[in-house]
Amino acid sequence: MLAVLMAATIVAAAEPPPGLALDWTAPPGCPDRAEVYARVVRRTGQEAADRASLTARGTVREAAPGRWSLTLELTGATGGGRRELSAPRCEELVEAAALVVAIAVDPRAALAAGEVVVPAPPPEVAQGAGTNGQGSEDMSPRAGPNGQVVKDMYEGPKAQPRATDEMEAPVVEEPARAEAPAPTAKPPSVRVGLRAAAGVSFARLLPRPSAAVSMALSVSGKRWRAELGGLYAPPVTGGDGVIGGLFQAGAVELRGCPVLRRGAVEVPLCVGLQVGAMQGRGRGTGLATTTTARSPWLAATVGAAVGWRPRGRVGLWLGADAIVALLRPSFVTAGGVKVHEAARFGGQVLAGVEVLLR
Template identity: 35%
Template structure:
């Protein structure tokens, strides 16, 4: 009976073989015992080493890659040798796939559901397409299905109908099309270059009204030399306040005549509000001497006390021409040292105030 030898051959071909499994994987991947247990579960029996002729030798090695893991699997079975490479973001997926492949090699009747081999890449890098997150039956079926036939190419667009030469609308339409084409229009002019901002010299003469630096309101003058640009200025100036008399007791003649002479270094930032109006913010240091001369006492002398103060305040500048501007400023003066004058036999005559106010009106010459 020819059917009996054929059946015996099929039984021998699909008879379960023994297994010799070698598993190497980085930390965090399933160990060899777990892979062997999964293989045994798929086979439905404990693993049997089997005889040398029917033993399946499986050598699996998992390596970590920048975007996941790669499984390199070598199989040696009575049917021959086979090598496979699989990739996935999770090592557990590769361990399950290795168990299925090894179980199928041991028992060929489990061939359904085993993923196909993927060609290994020589450079060890990932392909440009995103790797699948899992290996399942639907993925394998879609990968093995033949590609659908390409869609037919779309028919070329019909060329526009020619316009007759004697059509009265042809010329206006053509002219309108040329006028609307941005490529045929005139080239816009380039943006104008910013105006130059050279360094300029300045000379300022000003009158000063002061309240608080001396014993009462007084006036004075100021002169300043500086350099300037459109948004920045630096000035070095000198100022003097007219003398002011003070007496601790108005009924007595004893008192002092006070005057102040200073030098100031200040820096300013300029914001142009309008073409003919500039808003300036300034800050600087003032140093000088507060002079006091005794009055109404014998042997009165003139003494000088050091003067140091911080000066800050806004200023408005109105350029009349390129070289002339009118300035109006208001400064707050805060003495760092408050001088004290004392008359023998009378006592304290004057002590500088904690703060003073000044209004400055001047004319500024700008060169060139």
């Protein structure tokens, strides 16, 4: 009877365990046994896990706030070993444990996905004794190919420098590249502006100085400026109460200017040409009838302006021009009495606001 029991014990000891046996203990919030087992199978395949002769026992605990430790014991048909690892996150220890177990099951299949760095133990952790009575770093020289691969994984690849004991993360990630800053938009080389101004114009050209309004569209570069605008002077009286009239003028003006710039200030120096008409309507007690007459207007202008645009698109404008009449309108009554004739020289002063359209 005793011989039968001894034979049965020997036979039972000779039989390998039924596939990979995984005993896993971890606090809530860490991956459980099923997740660890699934990660091993993903690396080795289910067939390799089913025919393995390996028992793995892992225990995860929180060693300190923000620090986790793992005790992993491997026992196989040809030997085993024990290892204590540390990492700042439980997830990192789970990945390291799954890798070590997968290498012990099938080294070639487990490493086919590429090299993964396993977290090193903290320097204060003493090396414990393995199940075969040897140090945990030994993993038993007689442990066969699987045990030796696990030992090599702990020590790091021989062709590479050893991982330092202070390594925090199990996977070395390439730092994200900072995106190149977007290029700063350059101001347009050609700007378009619209100016509205008012002031006094046609001085000495009409019978008396007249208020005036103008609008101008400008196109400008860094050192030049071109304008196309319109100018209107409302009616003013001329003559006397016996023989007189109301006189007004309007013109289209084309100007070209070299520009001096300094910071937010620009100084255009302009020459231009005015083309339009001057109109007079008779009035007074000495006139038997009153009629309206128009005379063409043609004049050249020379002047300067100051523009100030401290910020944004809106700026202030002040300009003064000398006017040289190339045609001098003259108004007379039916009896030949001259009521008004434009002078040869005159001037205008306008102030306003200019807005950049682009």
